[in-house]
Amino acid sequence: MNIFTNPSRAEWRTLATRPTIPLADLEARVLTIMDDVSKRGDTALLEYAERFDKAQLRALQVSEEEFLAAEKEVPHDLKDAIHLAIQNVRRFHEPQFTHSDIIETQAGVRCWRKSVPIQRVGLYIPGGTAPLFSTVIMLGVPADIAGCAERVLCTPPNSSGGVHPAILVTARAVGIRTVFKAGGAQAIAAMTFGTETIPKVDKIFGPGNQYVTLAKQIAQRSGVAIDMPAGPSEVAVLADESCVPAFVAADLLSQAEHGKDSQVILITTSTQVVERVLEEIHAQLRTLPREGIATEALDNSRALVFNDMETAMDFANEYAAEHLIIACEKAEELAEKVVNAGSVFLGNYSPEAAGDYASGTNHTLPNNGYARAYSGVSVDSFVKKITFQHLTQEGIASLGAAVERLAEAEGLMAHKNAITVRRLG
């Protein structure tokens, strides 16, 4: 962890940059895979499963037998924890589905907005070092609340051709019955173009490595929407002397273990806090199975010490963290000053891990500075808000002259005429 004391504002932009690990030929490789899937469909997917996942698949779709076997494999206490998480996520997300009132903007002119589910959504759940069934909850619950008619899930198979049972059990628990064994850019391509087995969708959700992220961006050019641009995960902890260094260290490490390109930032007004947190990090690090990954991530990371909390908060807003933990005495007051962040955790007893799994908020959040303009996933992400209007003859009478005048001034006489024929008609 590199320590910076009172860096000048001119240095802030640099200090707020995220680590990037550029992959050579990334774009060319992803384009080749996507093009191949668009042309050869299932055949290409089966070949990629063999090549990238070392899996010989008989079928792409997870069978009913596999779902039943998964139900038996997952221990009861884990199922209970999954159901508790689903319950809390549902409680938090349910009120997000809004029905807006009809507004009569003027006599005879009624306008309203209606949330309509996106019809076909595709959820991508990465494989890799951890089976992220928690992401199935975070995407599946809002998709269910929104009422998306067709919900499919793609996830890479393991080398025996199976899918982690916790992913299957969670998928069922949130109402997803269609799961495909496909990973990486090839899965994104399948949901973008459709294959014999995997349907084309309207919007693709979910995290992934650089291949998946780039494939999602390319999918966008082909008319498919995506949840958000994604990069490596990150946390910033804003701490004052009221923090508990062991807790702060544990939070920084829980982010650092995600991947060696994860970034953790400690922002504080106290050099003593930095020292004590670093001591705790070193002590806790030794106990972690993912020590190697966390150590590399910490090398990318920064501690910043500022003279006053106001400047520290300004830096936090400049950084625009995916997760911002405010481990300060006046956490509620400081939270009011947050303008850029994905999700904010207040006080000493609100670890990021709570929101990652089960408190109810969504864990699919904007990182890499995108929190300046993007929100995390919510029910909003699974609906369109379609506007409707109904004008009566009275409405045309009261609004018509203004519309005619405006259309005329823009030089759009056919627009004007669409009013005129109705005023006279």
Next chain:
Amino acid sequence: MNIFTNPSRAEWRTLATRPTIPLADLEARVLTIMDDVSKRGDTALLEYAERFDKAQLRALQVSEEEFLAAEKEVPHDLKDAIHLAIQNVRRFHEPQFTHSDIIETQAGVRCWRKSVPIQRVGLYIPGGTAPLFSTVIMLGVPADIAGCAERVLCTPPNSSGGVHPAILVTARAVGIRTVFKAGGAQAIAAMTFGTETIPKVDKIFGPGNQYVTLAKQIAQRSGVAIDMPAGPSEVAVLADESCVPAFVAADLLSQAEHGKDSQVILITTSTQVVERVLEEIHAQLRTLPREGIATEALDNSRALVFNDMETAMDFANEYAAEHLIIACEKAEELAEKVVNAGSVFLGNYSPEAAGDYASGTNHTLPNNGYARAYSGVSVDSFVKKITFQHLTQEGIASLGAAVERLAEAEGLMAHKNAITVRRLG
């Protein structure tokens, strides 16, 4: 207009395609301009104004004198119409700014979501054949309601180096005081990277030609958000025998006059409706100053006749029109069946022109089929919804065991530990 009677569902995807006018070397040209602006800033912008807009500019920013002169130039009746439109758009958009309640998902676990304005937004208003001051209303009003701290507007200068007075008067009326004379891809580049005069923004809004649209997509790769992917404007009219052919014709023409790449679609259950609408189109077309543009657009356009209204509605959903007019007897009932559309207009007295200008709904809408997954611009587009959570020690006690179990099952022991230190601490 090409007429198709009862096309099979296999043909629907083709019939729902939009016209594209590919420009050779578009990407290379846009990338060159953007790269140039990122390196040479204002100097490049002034050169492009001379080259593309034939304007010799002394300054990029519109001066106070120019604003005052514009106030004098715009006639009173046009100002009144602008103010009426602003009032209705404000009435419709104001309730969109939501404050969500705190939800206690379980004992000691409080979560909430707060709308926070995107700090820096850039609005692009095209020049070209029509001065689109109505778009200033549609973007400026929600930006004002959201409370975006920095709002800048870019629009190309005319050949005398000025900006249309109605654009300036409207900008002031919606609280925008910073207007720059910059158009095309170079304006998007300026707001993406920042120049000596034009600030870098977090999100770029507004319509434009293929250069602007592609520049916005490229801006996205540099970390700036955009409102939505945009293509040529379009309308679909779903009509039965209760429609007034003269009104339908006027609506189709008001879309067709936008540009030769605009698309208008008539969907009906009656060949007689097609015949009578076509007659009306030919009669009205002759009276239009933009007859040439409208005629070309109509060549790209289609009339579809189906045996029953249910199939007709299905096709409308497959098409996913930016604007969908339902000129049918049972308009309200059919409106319930709309799953893909940007904005819907019900009955014989709800022309698209009303929503384009002054009924209150937004006219910045998804086209080119993007209505399957995207919403039109609203106050939502100008805010982030940041989630917050506060757990007490009781909250950790009630939630902690489940989080530990979930983290352990995902193999993320540092996540588990962030709970454990707090349960023991």
